[in-house]
Amino acid sequence: MKTFATTAALLLSLALGSASANELFVTSAKSAGGQAFALDINSSGTATALQIRVAVGEGLKVDLSKCVSGLPGTHSGACGYRNGKVTVLVHSETNEMLPSGMLSIGSIAVSGASAKELSVVELLAFDRNGNEVSISSDDQAPPTRSLAK
Amino acid sequence: MAIRHITLLSAALGAAFMFSSSAQACTLNAWTVNGSIVGTPAAGGPAEALQVRRYSGLCGMRATGTGNYVQNDDPAGDQIFRQRFYVFTATAAGPAVVYQAGNGTNANEIQVSMTNGTQIAVSHRGGAAMTFATTANRWYSVETALNSTASATTGDDPIPANTLIARVGGGGSDTVNSNSTGITSGAAIDFARLGCVSGCGATNVDFEEYESTRSAGTAIGRLCRGDANGNGAINNGDRVVVTNEILEISFATGQPDCTETGVINPGDRVCITNLILAEIDCP
Numbered sequence: 001m002k003t004f005a006t007t008a009a010l011l012l013s014l015a016l017g018s019a020s021a022n023e024l025f026v027t028s029a030k031s032a033g034g035q036a037f038a039l040d041i042n043s044s045g046t047a048t049a050l051q052i053r054v055a056v057g058e059g060l061k062v063d064l065s066k067c068v069s070g071l072p073g074t075h076s077g078a079c080g081y082r083n084g085k086v087t088v089l090v091h092s093e094t095n096e097m098l099p100s101g102m103l104s105i106g107s108i109a110v111s112g113a114s115a116k117e118l119s120v121v122e123l124l125a126f127d128r129n130g131n132e133v134s135i136s137s138d139d140q141a142p143p144t145r146s147l148a149k
Numbered sequence: 150m151a152i153r154h155i156t157l158l159s160a161a162l163g164a165a166f167m168f169s170s171s172a173q174a175c176t177l178n179a180w181t182v183n184g185s186i187v188g189t190p191a192a193g194g195p196a197e198a199l200q201v202r203r204y205s206g207l208c209g210m211r212a213t214g215t216g217n218y219v220q221n222d223d224p225a226g227d228q229i230f231r232q233r234f235y236v237f238t239a240t241a242a243g244p245a246v247v248y249q250a251g252n253g254t255n256a257n258e259i260q261v262s263m264t265n266g267t268q269i270a271v272s273h274r275g276g277a278a279m280t281f282a283t284t285a286n287r288w289y290s291v292e293t294a295l296n297s298t299a300s301a302t303t304g305d306d307p308i309p310a311n312t313l314i315a316r317v318g319g320g321g322s323d324t325v326n327s328n329s330t331g332i333t334s335g336a337a338i339d340f341a342r343l344g345c346v347s348g349c350g351a352t353n354v355d356f357e358e359y360e361s362t363r364s365a366g367t368a369i370g371r372l373c374r375g376d377a378n379g380n381g382a383i384n385n386g387d388r389v390v391v392t393n394e395i396l397e398i399s400f401a402t403g404q405p406d407c408t409e410t411g412v413i414n415p416g417d418r419v420c421i422t423n424l425i426l427a428e429i430d431c432p
Contacts, residue, residue, distance in 0.1 A: 080426035
């Protein structure tokens with residue numbers, strides 16, 4: 001089973017135990033025929049919903065089957081690929097907060113001639129009142145190693 | 150440009166309103182300022198004893214059968230006149246006249262009627278009606294733009310000379326159908342009526358968000374469907390707000406009824422999700 005390695009930045013963040021702000025981590029790794037990206041969040045426990053848009057390029061084969069597969073049981077999500085961007089929505093049917101700490105959201109696999117590094121073009125987090133709360137991203141983290149075979 | 154906006158809400162609340170509270174008061178008092186309340190149309194909302202459907206905010210108006218409507222007398226011989234309102238397509242056999250704008254000589258310079266909830270017709274006196282197919286029991290916006298002068302207006306939404314434009318949209322779609330008809334030169338508006346003017350029988354009809362202007366070149370337009378928190382954008386925060394209303398935690402103060410069915414339910418969350426995934430935002 002393929003698993004993703006976490007980045008050094010992600011591990012450092014975990015080690016520091018920072019819970020002051022939500023931070024998205026995007027980790028890339030080569031996969032058969034393309035790239036795969038893991039989405040993780042270091043949650044501060046202040047958000048119930050996320051909206052993430054990542055530019056991957058147009059005309060690609062994008063596998064979204066695991067895009068929200070890592071979420072805790074309190075949350076679900078939806079994903080779509082349109083106009084060269086993947087949208088990932090994370091939400092709770094009862095507006096539960098995402099628990100504090102490092103959480104996996106899921107992964108996106110991209111293949112095709114023009115596959116390139118993913119970049120986060122929109123990133124929003126919302127509290128229980130639907131108000132935006134702080135979130136940042138570290139989508140420049142280099143892959144630490146290839147996917148485990 | 151003079152703008153009139155008649156609100157159905159007497160005292161808007163800026164914050165989410167708890168279900169357990171009863172401090173919210175929906176009234177039609179705004180219509181008594183240079184206008185009148187005819188019969189017994191009633192204001193209500195999700196937080197009120199009278200559970201009137203609302204499209205936006207926390208209040209709506211219910212016309213309880215024929216002869217119950219509100220009237221605004223702000224227009225003063227207006228020959229350029231725009232208005233927009235939302236109506237829930239109740240299944241009155243009709244034709245139920247739900248909007249009239251006219252003057253002392255002709256009460257129906259502009260008239261909007263509804264038949265069986267499946268058709269909205271917009272007409273000018275003596276002219277053929279412009280008809281729009283609708284789905285029963287859904288919210289629809291009806292916008293009209295009148296220009297009874299001999300000159301076309303200019304701007305983003307010009308109106309040809311001696312023309313009435315009608316635009317109807319809703320039912321869970323952003324599609325707005327438009328039509329126009331020639332009208333009698335010099336037709337002037339002195340009043341506007343909203344409610345069950347005639348033909349409703351005993352059927353209750355719900356109304357929302359009436360707005361009128363004298364703008365020559367700017368359409369009023371539709372409210373942003375699915376913008377549940379009213380911040381002018383469609384995003385996952387709107388889904389959170391709809392969830393809160395479903396869970397009876399707080400009411401959405403924007404336009405949560407994305408499907409325009411008159412009820413707030415998980416279908417509206419699905420609808421908002423679909424808008425986000427389709428990258429459809431507020432205009």
